[in-house]
Amino acid sequence: MNIVQYMDNESYDVDLTRGFLRLETLRLEDLPNLERLSREEGNDMFPCLFSLYVDKCPKLTLPSVGSVKDLTICEGHELLLKSISDLHGLTSLRIYNSDTITSFPPGMLQNLTVLKSLTIDRFTKLQELPPDMLIALGALEDLDVSFCHELRCLPERIPFRGPTLLKSIAVKSCKKLKSLPESFQDLTAIQSLDIVDCAKLETFPSCLNRLSSLQSLTMSGLELTSSGRGGYSYELRASHKLVALPEALQHLSSLEVMTISYFLELTTLPDWLGNLASLRELILVGCPDLTHLPTSIQSLSNLQKLAIESCPKLEKRYEKEVGEDWHKISHIPDVYVGPKR
Numbered sequence: 001m002n003i004v005q006y007m008d009n010e011s012y013d014v015d016l017t018r019g020f021l022r023l024e025t026l027r028l029e030d031l032p033n034l035e036r037l038s039r040e041e042g043n044d045m046f047p048c049l050f051s052l053y054v055d056k057c058p059k060l061t062l063p064s065v066g067s068v069k070d071l072t073i074c075e076g077h078e079l080l081l082k083s084i085s086d087l088h089g090l091t092s093l094r095i096y097n098s099d100t101i102t103s104f105p106p107g108m109l110q111n112l113t114v115l116k117s118l119t120i121d122r123f124t125k126l127q128e129l130p131p132d133m134l135i136a137l138g139a140l141e142d143l144d145v146s147f148c149h150e151l152r153c154l155p156e157r158i159p160f161r162g163p164t165l166l167k168s169i170a171v172k173s174c175k176k177l178k179s180l181p182e183s184f185q186d187l188t189a190i191q192s193l194d195i196v197d198c199a200k201l202e203t204f205p206s207c208l209n210r211l212s213s214l215q216s217l218t219m220s221g222l223e224l225t226s227s228g229r230g231g232y233s234y235e236l237r238a239s240h241k242l243v244a245l246p247e248a249l250q251h252l253s254s255l256e257v258m259t260i261s262y263f264l265e266l267t268t269l270p271d272w273l274g275n276l277a278s279l280r281e282l283i284l285v286g287c288p289d290l291t292h293l294p295t296s297i298q299s300l301s302n303l304q305k306l307a308i309e310s311c312p313k314l315e316k317r318y319e320k321e322v323g324e325d326w327h328k329i330s331h332i333p334d335v336y337v338g339p340k341r
Contacts, residue, residue: 001031002031002032002033003033004031004033004034005033005034005035005036006034006035006036006037006038006039007020007034007037007038008020008037008038008039008040008045019038019044019045019046019047020045020046020048020049021047021048022048023046023048023049024048024049024050024051025049025050025051025052026046026049026051026052026053027052027053027055028052028053028054028055028057028060029053029055029056029057030055030056030057031056031057031060032056032057032058032059033059034057034059034060035059035060035061036060036061036063037062037063038063045063045065046063046065046067046068047067048067049065049067049068050067050068050069050070051068051069051070051071052065052068052070052071052072053071053072054071054072054073054074054076054080055073055074055075056074056075057080058075058077060080061079061080061082061083062080062083062084062086062087063083063086064086064087064088065086065087065089066087066088066089067089068087068089068090069089069090069091069092070090070091070092071084071087071090071092071093071094072093072094072095072096073094073095073096074095074096074097075097075098076095076098078101078105079105081095081101081104081105081108082105082106082107082108084108084109084112085107085108085109085110085111085112086111087112088111088112088113088114089114090112090114090115091114091115091116091117092115092116092117093112093115093117093118093119094118094119094121095119095120095121095123096119096120096121096122096123097121097122097123098122098123098124098125098126099124099125100125101123101125101126102125102126102127102128102150103126103127103128104126104129104130106130108130109130109133109136109137110136112136112137113136113137113138113139114139115137115139115140116139116140116141116142116165117140117141117142117144118137118140118142118143118144119144119145119146120144120145120146120148121144121145121146121147122146122147122148123147123148123151124147124148124149124150125150126148126150126151127150127151127152128151128152128153129145129151129154129155130155131155132155133155134155134164134166138164138165139165140165140166141165141166141167141168142166142167142168143166143168143169143170144168144169144170144172145170145171145172145174146170146171146172146173146174146224147172147173147174147224148174149173149174149175149176150176151174151176151177152176152177152178153177153178153179153181154171154177154180154181155181164186164187164188164189165189166187166189166190167189167190167191167192167213168190168191168192168193169187169190169192169193169194170192170193170194170196171194171195171196171198172194172196172197172198172224173196173197173198173223173224174197174198175197175198175199175200176200177198177200177201178200178201178202179201179202179204180201180204184208184211185208185210185211186210187211188210188211188212188213189213190211190213190214191213191214191215191216192214192215192216192217193214193216193217193218194217194218194220195218195219195220196218196219196220196222196224197220197221197222197223197224199221204246204248204249208248208249208251208252209248209251209252209253211252211254212253212254213254214252214254214255215254215255215256215257215278216255216256216257216258217249217252217255217257217258217259218258218259218261219242219245219259219260219261219263220259220260220261220262220263221242221261221262221263221264222261222262222286223262242263242265242266243265243266243267244266244268244270245260245266245269245270247270247272250270250272250273250275250276251275252276253275253276253277253278254278255276255278255279256278256279256280256281257279257280257281257283258276258279258281258282258283259283259285260283260284260285260287261283261284261285261286261287262285262286262287263286263287264286264287264288264289265289266287266289266290267289267290267291268290268291268292268294269290269293269294270294271294271295271296272296273293273294273296273297273300274294274295274296274297274298274299274300275296276300277300277301277302278302279300279302279303280302280303280304280305281303281304281305281306281307282297282300282303282305282306282307283305283306283307283309284307284308284309284311284314285307285309285310285311285340286309286310286311286340287311287314288310288311288312288313289313290311290313290314291313291314291317292313292314292317292325293314293318293325293328293329295328297328297329298328298331303332304332304333304334305332305333305334305335306329306332306334306335306336307335307336307341308335308336308337308338309336309338309339309340309341310339310340314337315337315338318335318337319337320335320337323337
């Protein structure tokens with residue numbers, strides 16, 4: 001609807017009921033001249049609006065609607081992104097698809113004090129995140145940053161002054177990301193960390209032993225390709241020249257699940273793998289030069305599942321009952337050795 005400027009174009013007398021009193025879900029797409037949701041805006045115009053989706057509305061700005069909990073914006077311009085701060089009741093925010101924005105407008109995240117989940121996807125020119133982002137988002141539990149190819153670092157300032165609620169971080173296909181901030185060590189509530197297709201990542205924080213709650217770690221060199229809206233495909237080739245696991249990982253005493261995949265130059269796993277006493281699952285995929293597992297794997301008494309997929313040198317050594325090193329893993333209840341499942 002190319003000439004629509006407002007969803008509600010009416011003017012109301014003081015005594016008349018106005019707005020969309022029962023509307024819970026609203027999806028706006030391809031409205032090139034939409035400026036506002038209604039000509040007369042007020043806090044009582046959308047009292048029940050819970051979920052809002054905006055795609056390709058280049059003139060739209062959002063009103064202050066405290067009832068909105070779930071917001072998705074695709075191809076948002078700067079003024080639209082800035083108006084996100086008016087939705088102070090948000091608990092979930094997904095923003096994606098921009099080839100122009102290099103940094104977010106000041107104050108965009110400032111009032112989102114109850115936000116629990118944040119996804120930033122395919123901001124291909126984004127160079128930085130707000131330095132105080134994780135301080136402003138004190139209730140944040142899940143952070144997903146994907147396909148931000150120019151992003152070089154994550155925010156350094158993390159709230160130390162009280163318990164942080166951040167439980168999950170996923171960073172995918174941020175091809176210029178060079179390091180994780182040292183302040184990562186203060187994320188004492190984090191349970192899951194995924195690092196995928198970050199070819200320039202060189203260093204991990206030195207004090208990861210303070211991540212006392214980390215249970216799941218995924219590291220992958222699989223090269224991802226953005227595919228459609230909110231999805232991705234992949235090519236079966238490695239983008240990361242990792243030759244050894246970072247030493248800091250040996251201190252993750254609470255780690256239960258570790259997945260290592262598609263590192264073509266990884267040849268050995270360190271003997272300190274045996275220090276990960278809580279490890280229940282170890283998954284190794286697409287590491288063709290990996291030649292053997294450390295002897296210390298026999299000391300992982302809690303290890304219940306071992307998967308070795310598309311690692312041909314390992315497959316030969318650890319083939320069930322006939323491989324020369326099968327006896328070293330035969331005590332593990334669930335073992336798979338073979339092609340990618």
